[in-house]
Amino acid sequence: MLFPSRDAHSSTRGLKVFVAVICLAIVGLEGWRDWTERQQEFARIESEMQNLARSLAQHAEDTFDLADAILVDIVDRLERQGAEANSMIGMQEFFSERIQTLQALKALTVYGANGFVLGSSLPGHKRVNVTNTVFFQHHAASPARKWFFGPLIRDPLGGDWILTMSRRLNKPDGTFSGVVQVSIPPRYFGNFFGRMDLGSQGAIVMFGTTDGKILSRYPYFEKAIGIETETSEWLTGSPSGSRFYVSPIDRVPRLAGYQRNHVYPVVVLSAVSQQEALRNWTLELQLRLLGVAVLIGIICLLGWRLARELSRREQVEAELAILAATDGLTGLANRRTFDSRLEIEWLRAARDGIPLSLLLIDVDQFKAYNDLYGHQQGDACLRKVTAVIAGGVTRPGDFVARYGGEEIVVLLPDTNEDDAIRVAEKIRAGVEALALHHEANAPTYTLTISIGSVTQRPATDRSLAGPAGLIDMADKALYQAKQSGRNRVSVAKAA
Structure with missing residues (x-):
């Protein structure tokens, strides 16, 4: 003997599925929103870093322009009055006055055709010879009168890392008579970069585009200066842009913007720690996730309670349906x-x-x-x-x-x-x-x-x-x- 069957739990299952779909929809929408906001936050940070790198690259260009202006002035003076030893005695004090007021420049030095010091803003280095340096060899071999931006070297007058800018000195007949060179300490740029607030793990780096070496950095590490890094994208790709990278110096993941200078062979990169950059977004995300978790918890609790009550009701209705179709004495159909x-x-x-x-x-x-x-x-x-x-x-x-x-x-x-x-x-x-x-x-x-x-x-x-x-x-x-x-x-x- 069989009675018509009825799935007393179909509506309950449907309600539970509906609640689960609603919860999944909330999670999906919130996840999509959080991911979108994260991408927008990345774009905002990268834009800020690009703008900062552009400003710092301009500052570096202004510094090099200043150094070249001094070189032009000194070359003009020396070529008019001569670069002999006697005439250089009166120029010594002039060199010192020109350099002492400029924090960006360490020394101004004139080298003769034989590579020995003829005069310098730093006295006491007459016996120094620079014939083996790149900048001296360049001017000795090339008649070009343009400035030369030399690679990072150890200062012949002191031993510290320096950047060099130089110009060729000519005799009246156009033959080579020496080099005028300005030394720029990397620490100057490191100190200037330190004025920017990039958080406790931010970094600003200046690279040379000819060899990819670190020319200066903030935070300033002496051991980091001169290190070659993987910077092919920054050196040969687009003149400006942004990217994510892991620092080879301190292994900190960072979001960076870079700008390659169009005049001098340098590129400046400004970067913030990814963790610090996303700190506010992460905090907001945690608060939103907590709110979503509470909301989903409430929906699930109410939904499951409603499903339980619906199940009880369906069970009662099923029992009533059976009673309505069953003879109470015999248990047979009525x-x-x-x-x-x-x-x-x-x-x-x-x-x-x-x-x-x-x-x-x-x-x-x-x-x-x-x-x-x-x-x-x-x-x-x-x-x-x-x-x-x-x-x-x-x-x-x-x-x-x-x-x-x-x-x-x-x-x-x-x-x-x-x-x-x-x-x-x-x-x-x-x-x-x-x-x-x-x-x-x-x-x-x-x-x-x-x-x-x-x-x-x-x-x-x-x-x-x-x-x-x-x-x-x-x-x-x-x-x-x-x-x-x-x-x-x-x-x-x-x-």
């Missing part, structure tokens, strides 16, 4: 459920052209049984009988219901007359085998049942016959069984 099932099976049998059988069962002398043994004993007897009847049908499509009072009906879809009779006899014999004493049921004095059986092939034309006709024929067969002595199966013949 009359209303049977009428609905009979209509369905009738239409199916008519559509498929298959037989439909029905057994109408009545407990013999049941009113007398109640009068003799009481209604409680009668109810117990009826439950035992229905248990035997329900056990007598084994196919999934078979259906047992309480038709009314002590009458039980069995619906057997796709069952011919002979098979229906066998089922009926099995049920009758099973009840008789209970051997329940029934004083009023002579001659056996044992509880028995009578069964009316009918089998038809329903027609689609309801004017010929219908489900009600099937029940009527079964009822007549049952009456015949009663009249023939009870405890038997009577078969109705189709008209």
Whole structure:
């Protein structure tokens, strides 16, 4: 015996899925927003670093322009009055005055054609010779009068790292007579870069574009000066831009902007620590994530509570539906459920052209049984009988219901007359085998049942016959069984 099934948890599952989708949508939208804001923050920081690098590159250019202006002035003076030893004595004080007021410049030195010092803003270095330096060899070999920006070298007058700018000195006949050179200490740029607020892990670096060496840096590390780094993009790519990199000096990940100078062979890079740059964004992200977590928690809590209440309600409704379709005494389907099932099976049998059988069962002398043994004993007897009847049908499509009072009906879809009779006899014999004493049921004095059986092939034309006709024929067969002595199966013949 089967009742129409209903998934009491479908709505609950749907609600849980809906809550999960809402939570995932919130997480997805928040993740997309956070990622977008992160990219925007990167773009803002990189733009700021590019602007700063552009300003610092301009400052470096101004410093080199100042050094070259001094070189032009000194070359002009010396070429007019001569660079002999006697004339250089009066220039010594002039050199010192020109350099002492300029923090960007360390020394101004004039070298003769033999490479020895003729005069300098730093006295006491007459025995120094620079014939092996790049700047001296360049001017000695080239007649060009343009300034020369030399590579980073150790100062011949002191041993510290310096940047050099120099110009060639010529004799009146145009032959080489020496070099005028200005020394620029890398620490000057490091100190100037230190005025910029880039956080505790920020860095500003100036590279030479000819060899990629670090010319100056903030924070200033003496050991970092002169180190060659992987700066191919900054040296040969776009003259300005931004990128992420890990510093080879302190291994700090940074966001950097760079600017390559269009006049002098230097590139300036300004960078901030990625962690510090994203600190505010990270803090806001943590606060938003906390808020989203609380919101999702509330939604999940309310959703799960609602789902639980909905589950309880569906369970109650399912139980009520079962009660509405079930006979309370026997646990079988009730009359209303049977009428609905009979209509369905009738239409199916008519559509498929298959037989439909029905057994109408009545407990013999049941009113007398109640009068003799009481209604409680009668109810117990009826439950035992229905248990035997329900056990007598084994196919999934078979259906047992309480038709009314002590009458039980069995619906057997796709069952011919002979098979229906066998089922009926099995049920009758099973009840008789209970051997329940029934004083009023002579001659056996044992509880028995009578069964009316009918089998038809329903027609689609309801004017010929219908489900009600099937029940009527079964009822007549049952009456015949009663009249023939009870405890038997009577078969109705189709008209």
